[in-house]
Amino acid sequence: MAIRRRDFLKAAGAAAVSVGLPRLARGADSAGIYDLERFGNARILHMTDTHAQLNPVYYREPSVNLGIGEMAGQPPHLVGRAFLDHFGIRPDSADAYAFTCFEFEKSAPRFGKLGGFAHLKTLIDRLRSDVGGAHSLLLDGGDLWQGTGLANTMQGRDMVEVANLLGIEAMTGHWEFTYGEQVLRDNLERFKGEFLAQNVFLTEEAAFNDAVAFDKATGRVFKPSTIKELGGHRVAVIGQAFPYVPIAHPKRFTPDWTFGLREDELQKHVEVLRRSEKVDAVILLSHNGMDVDLKLASRVTGIDVILGGHTHDAVPQPVAVKNAGGTTLVTNAGSNGKFLAVLDLALDKGKVSDVRYHLLPVYSELLKPDPAMAELIGKVRAAHVSDWSAKIATPDRLLYRRGNFQGPMDQLICTALRRELDAEIALSPGFRWGVTALSGQPMTMEDLLAETAISYPETYVQEMTGAQIKDVLEDVCDNLFNADPYYQQGGDMVRAGGLSYACTPANAIGNRISELRLDNGQALEAHGHYKVAGWASVNAQQGAPVWDVVAKYLRSGRMTPERLGPGVTLKGVDGNPGMVGQG
Amino acid sequence: MNAPPGPLATRRLILASVALIGLGNLPFGSRPAHAANDKYPEDAFKQKSQADAIKSLYGRSAEPSDKIKLDAPEIAENGAVVPISVTTTLDKVTSISFLVAENPNALAASYRIPEGTIPTVANRLKMAKTTNVLVIVEADGKLFSATKEVKVTVGGCGG
Numbered sequence: 001m002a003i004r005r006r007d008f009l010k011a012a013g014a015a016a017v018s019v020g021l022p023r024l025a026r027g028a029d030s031a032g033i034y035d036l037e038r039f040g041n042a043r044i045l046h047m048t049d050t051h052a053q054l055n056p057v058y059y060r061e062p063s064v065n066l067g068i069g070e071m072a073g074q075p076p077h078l079v080g081r082a083f084l085d086h087f088g089i090r091p092d093s094a095d096a097y098a099f100t101c102f103e104f105e106k107s108a109p110r111f112g113k114l115g116g117f118a119h120l121k122t123l124i125d126r127l128r129s130d131v132g133g134a135h136s137l138l139l140d141g142g143d144l145w146q147g148t149g150l151a152n153t154m155q156g157r158d159m160v161e162v163a164n165l166l167g168i169e170a171m172t173g174h175w176e177f178t179y180g181e182q183v184l185r186d187n188l189e190r191f192k193g194e195f196l197a198q199n200v201f202l203t204e205e206a207a208f209n210d211a212v213a214f215d216k217a218t219g220r221v222f223k224p225s226t227i228k229e230l231g232g233h234r235v236a237v238i239g240q241a242f243p244y245v246p247i248a249h250p251k252r253f254t255p256d257w258t259f260g261l262r263e264d265e266l267q268k269h270v271e272v273l274r275r276s277e278k279v280d281a282v283i284l285l286s287h288n289g290m291d292v293d294l295k296l297a298s299r300v301t302g303i304d305v306i307l308g309g310h311t312h313d314a315v316p317q318p319v320a321v322k323n324a325g326g327t328t329l330v331t332n333a334g335s336n337g338k339f340l341a342v343l344d345l346a347l348d349k350g351k352v353s354d355v356r357y358h359l360l361p362v363y364s365e366l367l368k369p370d371p372a373m374a375e376l377i378g379k380v381r382a383a384h385v386s387d388w389s390a391k392i393a394t395p396d397r398l399l400y401r402r403g404n405f406q407g408p409m410d411q412l413i414c415t416a417l418r419r420e421l422d423a424e425i426a427l428s429p430g431f432r433w434g435v436t437a438l439s440g441q442p443m444t445m446e447d448l449l450a451e452t453a454i455s456y457p458e459t460y461v462q463e464m465t466g467a468q469i470k471d472v473l474e475d476v477c478d479n480l481f482n483a484d485p486y487y488q489q490g491g492d493m494v495r496a497g498g499l500s501y502a503c504t505p506a507n508a509i510g511n512r513i514s515e516l517r518l519d520n521g522q523a524l525e526a527h528g529h530y531k532v533a534g535w536a537s538v539n540a541q542q543g544a545p546v547w548d549v550v551a552k553y554l555r556s557g558r559m560t561p562e563r564l565g566p567g568v569t570l571k572g573v574d575g576n577p578g579m580v581g582q583g
Numbered sequence: 584m585n586a587p588p589g590p591l592a593t594r595r596l597i598l599a600s601v602a603l604i605g606l607g608n609l610p611f612g613s614r615p616a617h618a619a620n621d622k623y624p625e626d627a628f629k630q631k632s633q634a635d636a637i638k639s640l641y642g643r644s645a646e647p648s649d650k651i652k653l654d655a656p657e658i659a660e661n662g663a664v665v666p667i668s669v670t671t672t673l674d675k676v677t678s679i680s681f682l683v684a685e686n687p688n689a690l691a692a693s694y695r696i697p698e699g700t701i702p703t704v705a706n707r708l709k710m711a712k713t714t715n716v717l718v719i720v721e722a723d724g725k726l727f728s729a730t731k732e733v734k735v736t737v738g739g740c741g742g
Contacts, residue, residue, distance in 0.1 A: 204666075246660045247736060258666075260656050475737045478713075486657045487734050509713065538737075 034123065034366075036130065039356045040346035041231030043136040044283065045124055047168075048309030049335040050140075051147025051175075051433040052159050053450070054377045056113030056364035058436040059336045060400040061314065063101045066578040068481050068505045073577045076290045076313030076332060082577030087316045098338060098361035099314050101580065105398055108438060115337025115362050117162050118369030118377060123340055123362060124166065125370065135231045140168045141309035141333070142242065142287040145187070146175035147433045149449030149547075150384055155179045158380040160190045165376055170194045170226055174242035174287045174310060178455045180253045185212075196239025196285065198224035198269055199262035206256035221257055224269055227279060233347035236279040238269060238303075240286040242310060244489045250456055250538045261288070261486060263300060270302040281345060281352045283307060290332040291485035294321055301325025304352045305343060308332040310490050312402070312432045314339055318357050333359060336435060388445035393554040399437040399561075401451065404480065405493045405503070405568040409434060409451055411561035413546070414497025416553035418562075421461050421543075423533035424518060425469065425499045430476065430492030445551060452535075452547045459535045459543035466524040469532065470513055473501065478509040493568075499524070500565030504572045519564035628690050633682045633717060636690040640680060645719050645726035648673065653718050653729040659710060662735035668705035669729070673722035676702035680721075685714035710735050 067077025078086050080102050089095045097107035098114060128136040144163060145156030156179055163171070170193050176184055188195050202211050202219040213221050225238040243261045246254050266284075273279045281304050286293050289311040297306055301323050314334030321328050333341040339359050346354040399409040414426035434451040437443050464472075472494065479489040493503075502515040516524035524530070535546035543549075573579060627640035637644065648671075655667045669679055679702065680693040691708045708716070713734045720727045 244658055247658055251660070258660060260660075264654070472737055478734070479736070482734075484657075484732075487732070489658070489736075 033360060034126065036127070036342060036344070036358060037356075038131070039344040040354065041135060042233060042235060042281075042345045042347050043127065043131045044230075044235075044307070044343040044345065045127060045136065045138045046141065046285075046307040046331070046333055046341040046343060047120065047139075047337070047339075048141030048287075048307075048333045048341075049143040049312055049433070050115070050117075050337040051143055051335065052145060052151035052156075053115055053147060053336045053435065054117050054150070054158075054162065054381070056116035056119060056362075057336050057338070058108055058113055058438060059115075059338055060104045060398070060402060060436045061099060061101050062402040062404070063580040064404040064578065065313075066404055066481070066505055066573055066576055068573075069483050071291060071485075075317075075319055076311065076315050077576075077578040079578055080580040089316075094363065095316075095361065098363070099316065104400075104436075105439070111363065112365040114339075114364060116364050116369065117166065117337065118371075118373040119362055119364045119367040120337055120340060121166055121370035121373040122367045123360070127340075127342060128167075134229070137228055137230060137235070137237070138167050138169050139237060139283075139285050139307060140171035140193075141285055141307060142171060142173040143175050143309065143335075143433070144168075144171060144173075146178065146455075147336075147450065147453065149388055149446055149453045150381060152449070152453035152455065153384055154380070155183045155455075156187050157190070160187045161376060161380060162373070164190075164192045165373055168193045169228070170196050170237050170239065170285065172196050172239035172241050172285050172287050174245065175454075177241070177245045177257075178249050178253050180455075181256065194226050195222055196225055196237065197222040197241040198238050198266055199243055199259055200241055201258050201262075203256055203258050211256050218265075225273065227273070227277060230345075231347060233280040234278065235281045235283060235345075235347070236273040236277065237283045237285050238266070238273075240266070240284055240288055242287040242490075243292075248489055248491070248538075250540070252540070253455070261292070261296070263296065266296075267300050267302075270300065274302055278350070280347045280350055281305075283343075286310075289485075289488065289490035290315070290330065291488055292490075293330045293332070294319060295485045297321035297328035297330050298323050300328075303328045304345075305329045305355065306331065307341065307343065309335075312336075314359060316359050318355075329355060329357070331357060331359070335433065338362060385446055388449065390444060391442040392445055392448065392551055393443045393559050395437050395439055395441070395443055396559055397439050399439075399443075401434040401436070402432055403492065404430075405570070406495055408561050409437070410495040411497065411563060412559075413451070413550055414495055415558075415560070415562045416550040417459065417533040417535070417546070418497050419558070420549045420553050421459060421533040423461055423498070423531045425464075425530055425532045426495075426497035427472070427532060427534040428495040428497070429536045430494050432491060443554070445547070448547055448551055448554070452545075452550065454536060456537070456541075457535060457545040457547065458537070458541035459533060459546050459549050460537055460541040461531060461533045461543065463529050464532045465526065466516065466528045466530065467526040469499070469524065469530065470516060470526070473513045473516075474509055477503060477505070477512045481505040481512065482509070496568075497562075500567055500569070502569040502571055505570070506572050515569070517565055519562075521565070624690075624693065627693070628688060630690065631688060633684050633689040636682055636688075637680075637719065640690065640693060641719070641721065641726055643726060645728035648720070648727035648729065651718060651720050651727060651729035653716070653731050655716055655731045655733050657732075658734040658736055662710045662712075664707040665710050665716075665733055665735075666705070666707050667716055667718075667733075668703070669718045669720070670701075670703040671720050671722070671727075673702070673720055673727060675723040676700075676720055678719075678721040679704050680719045681706065681708060682717040682719070683708060683710055683714060684717065686711050
């Protein structure tokens with residue numbers, strides 16, 4: 001169903017912001033959403049975490065995205081109506097549908113799918129031609145090469161071709177690293193833009209063995225930054241890759257490299273760019289996640305804007321963070337190709353004098369797909385996707401993934417793992433990628449791969465004690481809710497099937513998880529032994545790929561995510577605006 | 584290698600120039616030559632808790648100091664070899680010690696710093712679990728400290 005232009009104009013406005021003084025303009029209907037007023041002398045377009053979704057998608061934003069302690073009620077930890085109220089978005093608008101979970105099922109048929117690279121291409125070309133080529137720059141924040149069966153099979157080669165046609169000039173990475181060094185380097189050979197990462201270094205052993213690096217003196221594996229001439233000014237873009245690649249993923253993919261936040265190295269690099277290179281603006285293209293970026297902005301000086309990703313937070317306005325050197329704006333631009341961020345800068349000698357920021361939803365029904373990109377997408381898909389187009393199931397309910405603790409899509413995966421692998425408990429990673437399936441619409445293998453396609457998909461079945469299971473839950477929960485964002489890795493809570501528990505996010509590690517019970521109501525015994533199935537382990541596993549296990553279950557005609565126990569009961573978060581109901 | 588000596592090479596030189604007194608959780612064979620005049624602090628390495636180890640090693644307590652720069656990862660990539668380094672602008676440094684609060688024996692390493700040596704130590708410590716790393720710097724007869732939590736995680740991702 002096509003959105004009506006009139007509907008849309010009423011609905012969609014654009015947020016504008018001045019440095020240090022956010023100004024709300026959302027809801028204005030004086031111009032089309034994509035007709036941006038000219039501002040400043042340089043335009044940076046930022047996309048991030050598209051997860052290789054070449055075609056438009058449905059993607060339901062979270063109903064649970066809790067902020068704890070100082071982060072409670074602060075962006076990005078607002079959901080549903082609290083989000084709409086905070087940003088002044090009308091509840092019945094297209095923007096409400098794009099940015100929040102508010103009445104998602106009602107709005108999805110009305111406003112349609114978002115994103116798609118052919119639609120993105122049309123929008124990007126238009127926004128660049130509006131300001132003239134020498135005034136614009138296109139950046140990608142990473143997680144571009146992973147998220148679909150096609151990208152996984154082609155190890156990101158398809159996405160490099162797409163990125164080249166799109167005109168991405170610089171990117172950083174996260175899942176890109178999970179194809180291993182050789183594939184990464186081969187892909188980067190073909191990539192016409194630059195891959196930037198100030199925070200990836202050779203391990204001491206690799207440096208000793210003379211491994212390949214961008215800069216042997218510092219041990220930096222990749223170029224840390226690039227300087228672009230924009231509108232007669234010099235703009236530096238520094239890349240910040242996901243800091244915890246060897247922890248969050250199997251270390252075997254990146255044995256020679258060590259990551260981390262590298263705050264000191266970043267500060268020094270900013271100073272070199274400012275003093276020696278005399279740049280007029282410094283942009284950090286970050287895959288830290290929003291909470292980490294907010295803290296980093298308060299400590300590192302000299303960065304004008306952090307264009308952020310990783311945590312998939314679609315935040316309409318930048319957050320202005322004060323630090324010892326001035327103010328840094330922090331953004332996060334959502335995921336799955338749903339949004340394109342437009343950063344317009346008024347550049348002066350040695351400084352950014354003013355800024356406008358728009359996070360534009362990519363409404364696929366309002367944008368004509370670019371023919372050349374549509375053709376390329378058709379070409380790269382043709383070789384593989386026909387094998388994956390047959391229907392394997394029809395969901396009897398909305399299946400979405402995003403949420404701090406659980407979602408029906410992961411519940412279904414957990415149920416399939418338990419049934420197919422005959423386990424009492426299933427654990428499934430709290431990924432934030434993976435698109436939303438509507439009730440009653442056919443689901444194909446391609447759809448299932450969009451929830452599961454990673455380079456370490458092997459399933460496992462192992463015996464664990466109750467104490468070990470609790471430790472895993474505590475450990476992952478601390479990645480979400482540690483009071484210090486630098487100890488957070490992003491992502492959501494590991495999903496548990498066949499197991500219910502209570503969680504008190506505000507407690508310290510070791511004291512958040514309680515009341516663990518199996519589906520039959522029995523309390524989990526610390527010394528008891530349980531058969532646990534799972535996938536995406538950081539240790540090497542031998543089981544069948546998770547997509548085959550889940551597909552087998554679905555093909556048998558069973559489609560219902562089982563949940564016999566109460567699931568996750570949250571404690572101490574009543575009234576938190578990062579939560580709509582329990583979840 | 585023709586490349587100019589970078590930080591890695593420098594660090595090796597620095598390590599070579601300081602006298603090693605002991606490594607808590609590693610097999611410890613011979614007594615280091617440079618520490619000839621100092622007795623190996625056997626008792627301190629045997630203590631379980633941080634407080635007892637400090638008491639045994641120094642006999643008094645330390646004050647936090649912002650002149651100590653403790654560099655450690657927020658989240659360890661491998662708990663078996665966590666890179667931790669310390670440098671300080673304090674004058675007259677005579678020793679630098681590393682303690683890991685929840686290791687079976689808290690004292691991990693203690694270095695005697697001879698006069699005229701740049702007070703910088705980089706080492707890799709084995710950590711049993713998420714806990715604080717405490718560094719003690721002895722300077723001009725006084726004790727100073729800095730601490731940082733290092734998380735040792737089972738791994739697994741969201742994003």
